[in-house]
Amino acid sequence: MTTPARSRPRDAGSSGRTAGGFTLLGVVLLALNLRAAIAGLAPLLPDVRLDLGLASGTAGLLTTLPVLCFGLLSPFAALLGRRIGIEAALLLAMLGIVAGSLVRAVPGFWWVVAGTVAVGAGITVGNVLVPSIVKQDFPDRQGPVTALTTAALTGGAALAAAVTAPLAHAGLGWRGALLLVGGLAAVAAVVWLPQLRHRHVAPIVRLGGTAVLRSPITWQLAVFMGMQSLTYYAVLAWLPTLLRDGGVSVAGAGWALALFNLLGIATAVAAPALAAQRRDQRGLALLACATWAVGLLGLLLAPSLYLLWTTLAGLAQGAGIGLALALLVLRARTPDSARDLSGAVQSVGYLLGSTGPVVLGVLHDASDGWTVPLVALCLAIALMAVAALGAGRNRQV
Template sequence: MGRGGWLTLLGFVLLALNLRAAIAAVPPLLPDLQVDLGLDRSAAGLLTALPVLCFGLLSPFAALLGRRVGIEWALLAAMLGIVLGSLTRTLPHPGWLLVGTALVGAGITVGNVLVPSAVKQHFPGRPGLATGLSTASMTTGATVAAAVSAPLAYAMGWGWRGSLLAIGAFAGVAALGWLPQVRRRHTAPAVEPQRSGAGILRSPVTWQVAVFMGTQSMLYYAILTWLPSILRDQGVAPTRAGAALAVFNLLGIGTALVVPTLAVRRPDQRGLALVVCAGWAVGVLGLLALPTMYLLWTVVAGLAQGAALSLTLTLLVVRARTPASARQLSGAVQSIGYLLSATGPVLFGALRDATTGWDLPLAAMAVVTVLMA
């Protein structure tokens, strides 16, 4: 790999670091956001669910944007959108929090959809390496954001607004790092054969990958949103609860690096997927049955979530024949999958509001692992 290839790979890493960070920064601050803004749990869950809803609603348009203006320009715009959204959601009126969150979600959506296509474009011979590094970087960004958002807000005295702004501003660094790629604008040639949207939706592979993606994302965003609250309701200190969430994200880095390489070496990924589902089931059922051992269950679930996400993204690459079909499959799968997963944070928050504890929400998550399998 030449110097240009390494610079491109660095650009992917910087992009991916920002594709979960602005979302993962919110959950450790949720109890204070609820008090400050007068939100119940289902409304607070919307702060995590709204970006995921954007993933579902805007994924087809993100694919179209990549075709119209080029993948490189679209990814630059995605990073600038995250910066703008992070600034907007710190404005005084509570409504701006939702507007800014939607802008952050829109920027991340473009990155979600176009990174697999860009990997197919720039690294056709090494998709496992590029996908693994991108997914690991995504998980790293979420880990760091979850770990530092509470200390920035409380120990540094910046408050939740200052904390969210500081984390979102790193997308500006990614935009600068991606600028050299903008000169290498890639758009699909007019003669490039493409399947129709109806053709993509008629494919069983599209729906299999979409449901797998939707259920793994539903679990991820539910735990991402509510793990600190689950632990704080058990008497765990806020900083320790935030650290547990950081561990949950951190441990996904290793499996995110390993799983794509394992997946591309075999023609059938079902056995690997079932192992991932089993890991999720153990983590969720452990939190339900023995919550005092939360660190162990956080470790298991963390390993499973990194593996599940990287396996999904790998499937988007290996099941597509060309960058154009990767873009189409990615847009369709992420639209369907994220519309399904957006219900997770709100649904499980509503179940908690309707009951006296977290048993019912965690049992519902266990059912989702069965659907995922």
Template sequence: MPTAKHPASRIALTLLGVVLVAVNLRAPIAGVAPLLPEMRADLGLSRSAGGLLTSLPLLCFGGLSTVAAALGRRIGSERALVLAMLAMAVGSAARIWTAPLLFAGTIVIGAAITVGNVLVPSVIKQHFDAKQGLVTGIYTGALIGGAAIASAISAPLAHHDGIGWRGSLAAWTVPEVLALLVWLPALRVPHRPPAAATGSVSVLRSKVTWGLSIFMGSQSLTYFAVLTWLPALLQDEGVSAARAGGALAIFNILGIGTALVMPSLAARVSDQRGLASSIAAAWAVGIAGLLFAPGSYLLWASVLGLAQGASISLAFALIVLRSRTPEVARGLSGTVQSIGYLIGSAGPFVLGALRDVSPSWSVSLVALLTVVIPMAWGAWNGGRKATVG
């Protein structure tokens, strides 16, 4: 943290802050999926409305990523993260009361997560350039770990001593406040904006930017679609709620390992097209498995879990590796995530809507399988050896 007197202390505290922010960047969304049946019954929501609870944050990711990058440049990445954690805690506390507040709080949470999504890669580039692969792996591992914990404990917590879905969702304000407290010292450090902003036009001219954007968008679409609807899909196949929740936990937990390893692997080679293409192939295998052999759902949840951890961590790693400076990393991160998450936001809503108008999940899974095609294209173009900026 910038207020620490000694470099080692500053680096350690900054790393802790990065980890705590990461834990909160998916947990408030992942914790909703196991509770959706109860929430829909209580609030009278359709499947498409339930999918909107996941799509809304993704729309924020897409629509506000460039704004988040500008905010970080204006007031400093660390100060912006303080505001993000405060807003996230407020949104989490607000969304438990009524249906309108549920959606309003979800939007606030999505905006706060957007700030973290965009600015943490810039913080990593600035403070950990020599260890950027390792720290990116730790960051994405913590991000996926937060989602895994949320998906695993949300339903059991809701059923414990009558806590209910509202109490389960409200519990996530605790780690959010903890992250806020760790970053608070950043408010005392003056920030001087750079003399000139990174040229967004030069970032947009790079083929790497567009490849990374398509890769980010397609992998986020598949990830959030599976995160939102895997339990419901399995329950429609006759799997118990407990086992379906366990499959979702496997999906999230197995991603931690590949998230930790993939950035370091990517940093050791100059061309990551082979790694990225292998990830796209793994997504295809897992989705096809759920479509054609749903009885082996634990196997397919495992394959998809390994794929999702590798894909998001590689996407973040490539943003850092392809950027010439921290300023370029902030601009590239904002651009890639803005385009990528606008694409990804369609996943949960569209899959839920397709299920509402079809007799089974087959149509939804076929649609999801086609997303792997642009994922492979983006992987090939975003993974090639090049530098942006």
């Protein structure tokens, strides 16, 4: 069921307390660890392949597994939040990231796989429940706090991608570098521990989280986030290869990928803040889609200007993910509905997102070029824009 946002009552599920600066610090540290342990692996894949004797496809599995976890485990993350409380579940999420980082430091390919799955599971719980904790503890500052958490998420990913390779080659090795980055979740866990005094558990009589599946807003948000994720992960995986096939140097392709990630931080901060100031977010969502489309079409039609198109794509991806996370908060009526909506939307969204790198690779091999893959991504953005027309409306689940 959907209702106009302007008619909503005071959040029935809020905790009734005023969250302070220490809680905000804890939320930001949680978000900082929601991509770092994954992003840090990508620059080390050549070292991992060499050390473990892996083929390219098998090594690529290590980058796909966490995104599959996002899709498959998001409903269970919402269930965990209902059963033990979102504060306790978020603490377990950080401990899961630490444990997974320890496991994948053990010699042997299957230990790396098991550790990567554990890291992905921990991050999934954080992905789903951080919007709920923002809704619960910062009801009057949802936009600014969502902006901070999104900036921390994207900033943590960019920082991890930048430091892991230098740390590995400075003597830590790829296992030591990944362990150091993943171990930062322990700091977040320690800072978050006092929040267990305010544990928020859904009453037993509450209807389960499947109730949100009856709202069209849920599916509109899922398609919006799914197409955003599909395009983002596809570009993240294949942009350097696409540029190098077009004659760009290895260093130039690397700088373009860094630009793509770093520029997203600014728009990831701005988009939630701007969204919270508006009753209707359709204009912002369509602007993000249009920027994505221009960047992709530019790579197709004028590849020599790749830095310009990479800049636009980077700005678009930050705005897209920031807006998607903000809408999970703004379209929800209470902290409990934010948790359930987040679980449903992220499950569908990340399952769709996990197909991006694979589909783009298949299309590239089948067409022996990048025209068909880039056109396919433009079609995904068109579908994202259609979903934005519903997801951005002034309605709530």
